[in-house]
Amino acid sequence: MTRGVEKVQVSGEELQVEIDASTEQQYVTVCGIRIRLARPYELDFEWIGNRTVLNQLKASWFCSKEGEKPMNPRLVGKPGVGKTALGYAAGKSIGLPCYFFQGTADTRPNDLLVTPLVVETSKDESKVEYIASTVITAMIVGGVCILDEGNRMQEKAWASLAPLLDSRRYIESISVGLLLKAHPNFRFVATMNDDASCFDLPEYIQSRLHPYIGLDFPDRSEERKILEVNLPFTDPTVLDYVADFLEVARKEGEDYTPRDGIHIGNYAGKLVDFEAHNGRDLDPGDAVVTAVEQILGIRQARFMKQILWRERAA
Numbered sequence: 001m002t003r004g005v006e007k008v009q010v011s012g013e014e015l016q017v018e019i020d021a022s023t024e025q026q027y028v029t030v031c032g033i034r035i036r037l038a039r040p041y042e043l044d045f046e047w048i049g050n051r052t053v054l055n056q057l058k059a060s061w062f063c064s065k066e067g068e069k070p071m072n073p074r075l076v077g078k079p080g081v082g083k084t085a086l087g088y089a090a091g092k093s094i095g096l097p098c099y100f101f102q103g104t105a106d107t108r109p110n111d112l113l114v115t116p117l118v119v120e121t122s123k124d125e126s127k128v129e130y131i132a133s134t135v136i137t138a139m140i141v142g143g144v145c146i147l148d149e150g151n152r153m154q155e156k157a158w159a160s161l162a163p164l165l166d167s168r169r170y171i172e173s174i175s176v177g178l179l180l181k182a183h184p185n186f187r188f189v190a191t192m193n194d195d196a197s198c199f200d201l202p203e204y205i206q207s208r209l210h211p212y213i214g215l216d217f218p219d220r221s222e223e224r225k226i227l228e229v230n231l232p233f234t235d236p237t238v239l240d241y242v243a244d245f246l247e248v249a250r251k252e253g254e255d256y257t258p259r260d261g262i263h264i265g266n267y268a269g270k271l272v273d274f275e276a277h278n279g280r281d282l283d284p285g286d287a288v289v290t291a292v293e294q295i296l297g298i299r300q301a302r303f304m305k306q307i308l309w310r311e312r313a314a
């Protein structure tokens, strides 16, 4: 549906959000068009350690004066270092609902806006429903939009976000003839990997995504706590070994991330539990060796073997 010249301008905060009693879905109506909103993401999750980056992200969003605008930071770091987790933690800590948008190489501009969808209402009846993206939803309700893996998105998709990311703070949806101004509470952050496999962002987009907040590896004690909150059911000895392993490997220049650690701890813990369940004993250290071999590779387990040799020789 093209409404061409009769483009409607609205601001997120002016729109009334209605909740459908049976489905609990949220809707807004703009000029007779009912638009279904996305659902916020709810994670039972606690951010550990690195207060500096958390505060930098919150500071870049901070507005204390009437009419002051937040910035649109980008979080950059290795895959699995905690970028998405940090965006979510920052959003939650300022009491805003968090919405994710997963950027991919084939994200089309409309995927970021409002998409018409044909839904079947009965056996031989169907209607068009308009579905707001998570970006649009966050702009309407005044939430955080975490644009994940933004570096994978092509320029065409980014172009539709350009006016949103400067002082104009609006987005245009041609398909519903709408110019939507973001709610004052709307906050935006893009997460990006620093690997070379991704598209380089065009300069006019890069220049809008500031500040650049780099996320590095946690230290040994933070890492141990990250493992614990993410793996509450895993044998604590396994978690100690995994934290030791990550510390030693990183000193040797290997970039294993908290996510790698979580997978290793999870699998090693399951190996130990499974053997115990079947009346057998498996040493937690040996379980971590196996887990490293099967998650990172045989050679990578040498760091863990060294830890065990040293421990057993002592």
Ligand SMILES: Nc1ncnc2c1ncn2[C@@H]1O[C@H](COP(=O)(O)OP(=O)(O)OP(=O)(O)O)[C@@H](O)[C@H]1O
Residues within 6 Å of the ligand: 046, 047, 048, 049, 050, 077, 078, 079, 080, 081, 082, 083, 084, 085, 086, 149, 191, 192, 193, 226, 229, 230, 258, 259, 262
């Ligand atoms: N400081 C932290 N506190 C709690 N959990 C963390 C922390 N850092 C990382 N994690 C955990 O590590 C895992 C990986 O984090 P996350 O998915 O945020 O990484 P990412 O950098 O976004 O990775 P990718 O680039 O692959 O998207 C998650 O399970 C997350 O909960």
Ligand SMILES: [Mg+2]
Residues within 6 Å of the ligand: 083, 084, 085, 148, 149, 191
């Ligand atoms: Mg991520």
